[in-house]
Amino acid sequence: MYREKIKVLDCTVRDGGLINNHYFEDSFVREVYRAVSAAGVDYMEIGYKASKSILSPKEFGKWKFCEEDEVKKAIDGIESNTKLSVMVDIGRIEKDDILPCEDSVIDMIRVATYVKDMDKAIDLANEAANKGYESTVNIMAISKSLDNELDEALDQIEKECKAHTVFIVDSFGALYSESVTCLMEKYKKILKTKEIGMHAHNNQQLGYANTIQAIIDGANFVDGTVYGIGRAAGNCPLELLIGFLKNPKYDIRPILDVIPKELLPLREKIEWGYLLPYAITGMFNEHPREAMALRKTKEKDNYLKFYESLSATDID
Amino acid sequence: MYREKIKVLDCTVRDGGLINNHYFEDSFVREVYRAVSAAGVDYMEIGYKASKSILSPKEFGKWKFCEEDEVKKAIDGIESNTKLSVMVDIGRIEKDDILPCEDSVIDMIRVATYVKDMDKAIDLANEAANKGYESTVNIMAISKSLDNELDEALDQIEKECKAHTVFIVDSFGALYSESVTCLMEKYKKILKTKEIGMHAHNNQQLGYANTIQAIIDGANFVDGTVYGIGRAAGNCPLELLIGFLKNPKYDIRPILDVIPKELLPLREKIEWGYLLPYAITGMFNEHPREAMALRKTKEKDNYLKFYESLSATDID
Numbered sequence: 001m002y003r004e005k006i007k008v009l010d011c012t013v014r015d016g017g018l019i020n021n022h023y024f025e026d027s028f029v030r031e032v033y034r035a036v037s038a039a040g041v042d043y044m045e046i047g048y049k050a051s052k053s054i055l056s057p058k059e060f061g062k063w064k065f066c067e068e069d070e071v072k073k074a075i076d077g078i079e080s081n082t083k084l085s086v087m088v089d090i091g092r093i094e095k096d097d098i099l100p101c102e103d104s105v106i107d108m109i110r111v112a113t114y115v116k117d118m119d120k121a122i123d124l125a126n127e128a129a130n131k132g133y134e135s136t137v138n139i140m141a142i143s144k145s146l147d148n149e150l151d152e153a154l155d156q157i158e159k160e161c162k163a164h165t166v167f168i169v170d171s172f173g174a175l176y177s178e179s180v181t182c183l184m185e186k187y188k189k190i191l192k193t194k195e196i197g198m199h200a201h202n203n204q205q206l207g208y209a210n211t212i213q214a215i216i217d218g219a220n221f222v223d224g225t226v227y228g229i230g231r232a233a234g235n236c237p238l239e240l241l242i243g244f245l246k247n248p249k250y251d252i253r254p255i256l257d258v259i260p261k262e263l264l265p266l267r268e269k270i271e272w273g274y275l276l277p278y279a280i281t282g283m284f285n286e287h288p289r290e291a292m293a294l295r296k297t298k299e300k301d302n303y304l305k306f307y308e309s310l311s312a313t314d315i316d
Numbered sequence: 317m318y319r320e321k322i323k324v325l326d327c328t329v330r331d332g333g334l335i336n337n338h339y340f341e342d343s344f345v346r347e348v349y350r351a352v353s354a355a356g357v358d359y360m361e362i363g364y365k366a367s368k369s370i371l372s373p374k375e376f377g378k379w380k381f382c383e384e385d386e387v388k389k390a391i392d393g394i395e396s397n398t399k400l401s402v403m404v405d406i407g408r409i410e411k412d413d414i415l416p417c418e419d420s421v422i423d424m425i426r427v428a429t430y431v432k433d434m435d436k437a438i439d440l441a442n443e444a445a446n447k448g449y450e451s452t453v454n455i456m457a458i459s460k461s462l463d464n465e466l467d468e469a470l471d472q473i474e475k476e477c478k479a480h481t482v483f484i485v486d487s488f489g490a491l492y493s494e495s496v497t498c499l500m501e502k503y504k505k506i507l508k509t510k511e512i513g514m515h516a517h518n519n520q521q522l523g524y525a526n527t528i529q530a531i532i533d534g535a536n537f538v539d540g541t542v543y544g545i546g547r548a549a550g551n552c553p554l555e556l557l558i559g560f561l562k563n564p565k566y567d568i569r570p571i572l573d574v575i576p577k578e579l580l581p582l583r584e585k586i587e588w589g590y591l592l593p594y595a596i597t598g599m600f601n602e603h604p605r606e607a608m609a610l611r612k613t614k615e616k617d618n619y620l621k622f623y624e625s626l627s628a629t630d631i632d
Contacts, residue, residue, distance in 0.1 A: 176528060176560070177493070204556050205518075209525030212492060239592065240520055243599045244492070253620055259592060260617040274590070276555070276575060283559045301576040304569055 001212070002246035005195075005220040009043040010036040010238055011230075013063055014087055015223075017047060018231035019270050023061030029074045031262050032226060037080035038254035039242060043108060045085040045223075046071055050092045071105050083107035087138070088128075090120045101132030108134040111163070115145045118153040122161040129162035136221070138167040138199060142183060143174040143285050154190040165195040165221045170210065173203025173233055173282035177213040184217035197221035200236045202228055203282025205274055207236040212244060226255055227263040232288035233278035271295065276303040284310050317528070318562035321511075321536040325359040326352040326554055327546075329379055330403050331539075333363055334547035335586050339377030345390045347578050348542060353396035354570035355558060359424060361401040361539075362387055366408045387421050399423035403454070404440060406433045411440075417448030424450040427479070431461045434469040438477040445478035452537070454483040454515060458499060459490040459601050470506040481511040481537045486526065489519025489549055489598035493529040500533035513537035516552045518544055519598030521590055523552040528560060542571055543579035548604035549594035587611060592619040600626050 012032050013024055029046065036044050047063030055064060062070050066086050075084070085108040088098075098109070109128035113121035121137050128135040137157055139145070145153075157166055168183050175183075180198075187196045198214035200207040200223070211222050224238035239259065242252045267273075277291035280303065294306055328348050329340055345362065352360050363379030371380060378386050382402050391400070401424040404414075414425070425444035429437035437453050444451040453473055455461070461469075473482055484499050491499075496514075503512045514530035516523040516539070527538050540554030555575065558568045583589075593607035596619065610622055 177525065178532070202521075204559070205521050205524050205553065208521050209493065216494070237521065240595060243520070243595070253623060256592060256596075256619040256623050259619060264617060276572065279556060279559070280572075301580060303572040303575060307569060307572050 001215055001244060003215075003220070004247065006215065006245060006247065007042040007221050008238070008241060008245070008250070009045055009085060009197075009221065009223050010041045010225065011045040011087075011199075011223050011235070012036075012225040012238070014045040014047050015225055015230035015235055016272075017061065017063045019229070019272055021060055022047060022064040024063055026074055028262055028266070029063070030078070031258055033075050033080065033082070034078050035226065035254040035258035036238070037078060037082045039251050040249040041082055041238070041242075043083045043085045045087060045110065046074070047086060048092075049086040049088050049097065049106075049109070051094045051097045053094065054092050066106070068099070068105060075105070083134075085110055087112050088124060090117045090124065093124070095124075095127050098128060098131055098133075104133075106133065108136065110136045110138050110167070112138045112140055112169070114140055115149050115153045118156055122157060125161050125163040135163045136165040136167060136197060137161060137163045138169050138197070140169045141171045141287075142168050143170060143172055143179070150186070151190065154187065158191050158193065163194065165197045166191055167197035167199050167221070167223075168214065168219075169199045170201055172285055172287060173201035173207065173278065174285040175200075175210055176206065177210060180210045180213045181217050184214055184219065188218055195220045197223070199223040201230065201233055201282075202235060202274065203233040203278045203288070205279075207234070208240045211236040211241060227259050227267070229263060229266070229272055232272065232292055233274060233282070234272040276301075277306050280307050280310060286310065317531055317560060319531075319536065320563065322531065322561060322563065323358040323537045324554070324557060324561070324566070325361055325401060325537065325539050326357045326541065327361040327403075327515075327539050327551070328352075328541040328554070330361040330363050331541055331546035331551055332588075333377065333379045335545070335588055337376055338363060338379040340379055342390055344578055344582070345379070346394070347574055349391050349396065349398070350394050351542065351570040351574035352554075353394060353398045355567050356565040357398055357554070357558075359399045359401045361403060361426065362390070363402060364408075365402040365404050365413065365422075365425070367410045367413045369410065370408050382422070384415070384420060391421070399450075401426055403428050404444075406436045406440065409440070411443050414444060414447055414449075422449065424452065426452045426454050426483075428454045428456055428485070430456055431465050431469045434472055438473060441477050441479040451479045452481040452483060452513060453477060453479045454485050454513070456485045457487045457603075458484050459486060459488055459495070466502070467506065470503065474507050474509065479510065481513045482507055483513035483515050483537070483539075484530065484535075485515045486517055488601055488603060489517035489523065489594065490601040491516070491526055492522065493526060496526045496529045497533050500530055500535065504534055511536045513539070515539040517546065517549055517598075518551060518590065519549040519594045519604070521595075523550070524556045527552040527557060543575050543583070545579060545582070545588055548588065548608055549590060549598070550588040592617075593622050596623050596626065602626065
């Protein structure tokens with residue numbers, strides 16, 4: 001697939017940080033930055049930006065905060081045309097923590113939000129835009145959004161928000177390709193002046209496939225992570241995405257090189273990828289938190305019991 | 317997806333046998349049969365049927381030959397509505413080895429073939445049909461078939477062959493969804509009186525996604541394996557497929573139950589799944605044999621060197 005407008009964002013450190021509470025070694029972040037830069041990846045999301053007055057630095061690693069000096073240190077001396085991004089969560093950042101863009105090494109701020117928090121998300125995305133950043137709105141848990149509420153949120157973004165891109169975020173890895181197409185149609189219909197992005201999770205081994213589907217349907221901004229690292233089942237593997245895209249600016253080789261050096265050793269220490277409990281939460285369109293909890297118990301491979309525990313929930 | 321005509325075939329033992337030279341314990345085969353039977357899977361392919369006069373029983377396990385007594389022993393006493401299938405390779409079986417269907421526990425014979433061997437494949441499929449079996453033709457390495465040759469082969473099947481289903485076999489895990497759709501269109505156009513089947517490999521994490529795509533495009537016969545076991549990157553995971561299909565006759569629970577009991581221990585001994593060398597051969601549309609050889613060496617995780625060895629081949 002060749003379409004010049006397509007941009008790729010690596011969120012290895014940002015989404016991967018959800019597994020290890022953002023405690024990555026500097027050397028890891030540096031080698032990932034070196035690899036994605038050499039690979040011609042357009043953006044690297046290097047972590048979250050959060051306020052230390054809201055979240056305690058004792059409880060999270062530095063990539064939850066992405067202070068300027070830390071980011072500068074990690075990328076120092078590495079040749080790169082890759083822009084830097086951070087993600088912000090509603091309620092975990094004060095506006096004053098966002099420096100004017102000209103004083104920051106960060107180029108883009110992505111606002112992660114649920115549909116219900118759209119007012120706050122737009123406010124934050126506009127704050128970032130007003131300070132000179134590129135900004136995006138990433139609508140999480142999209143597979144659980146109600147159709148009318150999503151319509152209204154997208155309409156509001158189109159009318160009020162300065163973000164240049166709005167992401168479909170399949171937080172639960174629950175979408176099949178037909179639903180991706182359906183969401184893309186909705187986004188395209190309402191978001192006349194925005195680009196559309198795709199952030200997929202791999203619970204059902206559809207992270208990459210759904211990303212391709214979104215591209216076919218017109219998405220021009222897509223996320224991947226090296227070796228698919230990311231919370232629970234992880235994300236669309238960047239190496240596959242780069243193998244698929246035909247723009248000659250991309251080079252898969254630095255990604256292939258960094259995987260055995262940095263990702264395989266890390267995978268020995270922390271877990272992500274295709275594991276049945278995550279496939280099951282994906283099938284049920286549920287947050288993986290119960291599966292993540294299960295994986296820390298002796299029952300971690302009792303898939304049948306886990307499946308039945310989700311099936312049996314009494315609801316009315 | 318609900319369509320009553322859709323049939324699922326489990327080829328855990330057959331395709332998995334390509335990793336371990338068909339040396340499965342009886343207990344493994346028995347437990348897989350028990351699980352797929354309880355799950356309502358329509359067919360189980362229990363191995364290859366080959367002639368002991370052509371292939372030596374000293375070099376292959378019993379599931380390369382599937383002698384009647386062995387198959388009967390493995391399934392004895394297990395309640396099941398699952399039909400049994402074997403695969404045959406051109407040149408590895410004598411017609412006399414195929415018993416009349418009424419004397420056999422096998423219900424279906426699938427003929428694996430390259431486009432170039434279509435005359436022989438049709439002859440073998442018709443032999444099976446004439447002896448009372450259901451039969452299929454499975455066109456391997458379809459991603460390397462020339463368009464005109466494939467047209468001719470399909471036309472010949474339509475006119476001369478008694479097989480009820482013709483499979484797209486993505487042996488190299490090289491297909492993207494758009495190519496699946498393109499092949500499905502071709503099959504549907506030529507094969508007016510046949511069903512279409514899909515057998516996908518998972519090199520690029522597209523085994524399941526491409527199987528769904530084929531179903532969307534009209535395929536009514538699809539292959540999967542428990543926990544995705546199969547040569548190299550393996551196949552479409554049966555558990556995901558059963559999770560996707562909405563026919564109430566299918567029950568995912570026995571599959572979830574057998575994975576930790578039989579597949580996880582096996583995965584400790586033999587290797588399959590998403591490994592970069594297989595992703596790379598998939599991207600290059602090549603047989604995984606070089607990647608399989610690499611995985612047995614100390615260089616098994618030198619992905620960059622492997623990629624460059626495939627890129628650098630001098631051709632004219």
